[in-house]
Amino acid sequence: MTSKTEIIFDSIVGKPKGLFDFLATTFASSHSTSFIYNTKAHFIITLYIKEQSGYAHFEAICKDIPNNIASRGTIQSILDMGVKLNIFTKLAYPNDKRVKLYNLSEKASVEVDKFFENFLKISKKLDLNSK
Numbered sequence: 001m002t003s004k005t006e007i008i009f010d011s012i013v014g015k016p017k018g019l020f021d022f023l024a025t026t027f028a029s030s031h032s033t034s035f036i037y038n039t040k041a042h043f044i045i046t047l048y049i050k051e052q053s054g055y056a057h058f059e060a061i062c063k064d065i066p067n068n069i070a071s072r073g074t075i076q077s078i079l080d081m082g083v084k085l086n087i088f089t090k091l092a093y094p095n096d097k098r099v100k101l102y103n104l105s106e107k108a109s110v111e112v113d114k115f116f117e118n119f120l121k122i123s124k125k126l127d128l129n130s131k
Helices: 004-014 019-028 040-052 058-064 072-084 106-129
Strands: 088-093 096-104
Touching (some): 040 058, 040 072, 040 096, 040 106, 058 096, 072 096, 096 106
Antiparallel strands (some): 088 096
């Protein structure tokens, strides 16, 4: 069965003529994982968690993401809402139950992977056209 996300991305791949169109369409979409694209802070936090492969904890996120992107309070709010929306999963650190580890849910991980696959396809297409 095809998910809504797959339908949306299939329609996006056919429409965009360039990176602007792709990004505008992606960031304006409204689907179950559109939370990822709400603001640059949402997007950067999501990418950071994906890059950390499930070992992103709050203090590390706050340390590594610049304050001009998001404050500690904003980061906490994004993480809390992401957990409620099943974008992020939250686990207790095995050695210290006070430390919470964040990971992307399966659907959010698939969304980020598809975003970059489509982004790279369009980038390569534009690169070929410029030669």
